[in-house]
Amino acid sequence: MTASIEEQYLEAFSALAPQGDPAWLLARRRMARDIFAAAGFPHRRVEAWRYTDLRRALAKEGYVPAQRYDGPLAYDVETVGPGAAAFGDVERHMLVCVNGFFRPDLSSADLPDGVSIKPLSEAVKETGFEDFLTTDDNLHPVNALNSALMQDGLVIRVEAGKDAGKPLHMVHVTTSAGASAAHMRHVIALEEDAKLCLLETHLGQGGAGYLANHVTETHLGEGAALTHIKLQDEAKDALHVAANNLRLAANAKYYGFVLALGARLSRHETDAVFKGEGAHADMHGALALRGKQLGDISTYVDHAVPGCSSNAHVKSVLDEEATGVFQGRVLVAKDAQKTDGRQLSNALLLSRDAGMNAKPELEIYADDVQCAHGSTIGELDGTALFYLRSRGIDEATARSLLIRAFLDEVLETIPLDGVKQDIGSQIDVWFRASALAGSETR
């Protein structure tokens, strides 16, 4: 009998005997491994993954653990390199991870007062750290896999009342050319009234078919505020699967934005749970995809307590044979009165072969709530294109004006001007590449 891809996968990673894990972690890993072995990689018949068949995408390759790389990078992640030096003009602290391992030597040392950063491997040795790892492995086989195999990650903590000031910029680079996999676990913990802006970019070397798996545990204390902006520009054959588990205490505020440009298959999932009243979460995003790319932005929001608001707005621009996915659910508990929960997906299909699967859902058990969900799928407005061209604007520019206008509605929500501009120019770069590809085939 041949081994399943899950068995093969676990076998390939069995050599990763973690050194010096505390007992609770060893027990957790064993349990998570069993959960994953039983459930397997998610596929079409798993509701939350019905449009994003990870099992199929993984089946082709024999994955091996990503290797720690301590050498120099081919480019300076701070100023050049792929991703056109995203956020290069924003004053920030750098936190660099290569092939799934934190590289303090490439990162900023002068952290702001009240902010601490530790690699996961160190943090797990602290007593009480397990309380931060609240992700339920039973709910999500990929998170279970991550718990079983996680090696490194960043544990970022901001003390009560401190404003971290300049953004922290996590850069994840994969240098390996083959089918390697890295499972990173990050913790972002803000105590009461703490403030942080976190930027993330994910980059890889062209064509590499690696798997980047991130689970981020985000804990926001009372009145804490986190701005979290991510640019996913992985190598074009890569797989990127990220889960952001978000817990918000009373009056906490979360602003999240993701732009997904890269990877053959990517998923950015946010699971938000409101633990205290008066909290707010924005979970916005944009997909700009072409070729045979699949990009998935999904949000699951649990309004467990009254008086919280959540808003997820995803805009997708899909060219050639690309597929976009938006899944999500707003769950409003029986006592969660005065909840305001919104989910909206708008997709723009630039080609007949592109497609969007959007399935926002509401599940409401309270009666005094304001909830809305919707999705639209459209094409570029031919009349608008004609109008612009009739004024002398060439077709490529006219198309990019209309696409930017479409995306600007979500880009405009980004609260930092420099970051907003950078995200915008990433899209313009994407568009120019798309227009060039288009003019070749035309």
Added chain:
Amino acid sequence: MLEIKDLHVNVDGKEILKGITLSVGTGEVHAIMGPNGSGKSTLSYVLSGREGYEITKGEILYKGKDLRAMEIEERAAAGLFLAFQYPIEIPGVTTMTFLKTALNAQRKARGEEELDAVKFLRLVREKAGPLNVSEDMLKRPLNVGFSGGEKKRAEILQMALLEPSLAVLDETDSGLDIDALKVVSDGVNALRSPDRSMIVITHYQRLLNHIVPDKVHVLSAGRIVRTGGKELAHELEETGYADIVEA
């Protein structure tokens, strides 16, 4: 400037223009009048190169060149301008961004230097003032939430900025009250010049009291059924289209 010879045009397989011959000299202003559905807008779209308008017969020469061989944006850069009967709303693109992109695209296509932000702003303000186009309108998304009159004034502002050689104004008077009509026609008259030709399409004669044409053509069921001087417009006002169309 413009030579149209025996032009036949199909829309969705149906013949809408059935042999139009028209010659507009440099500096001339021609009016095209006619009942609704006679093909006036169709003619303007064919000139601008809109998709879906199939020329089955005839030719169009613009400045001596075959217009059919030119892309929509090439025609614009070569000085052809259509003021739309129903200007298009473009959410998310501000009027200002649109105007700057259009002007610089045309300048670039003609090998001229693009205008920087400061020079452009000065130029827009100079042209916008007389047309009562406010700063607020310039900051709003193009035509979105504009009143009928605002849309028409925005069209004329585009024309004033782009300084075309041949302007086709499609029912620029429709939906305007007397005051707005005056502003718009003053704007158009200010652009009359010996180098610039215009085709003024209208259903009513009243616009032609303000913009006095050199020639008037009557279009009916896809054919020009009469051509005359400016007095033809007055005659139409008296008798209506029925007599002429049947004649």
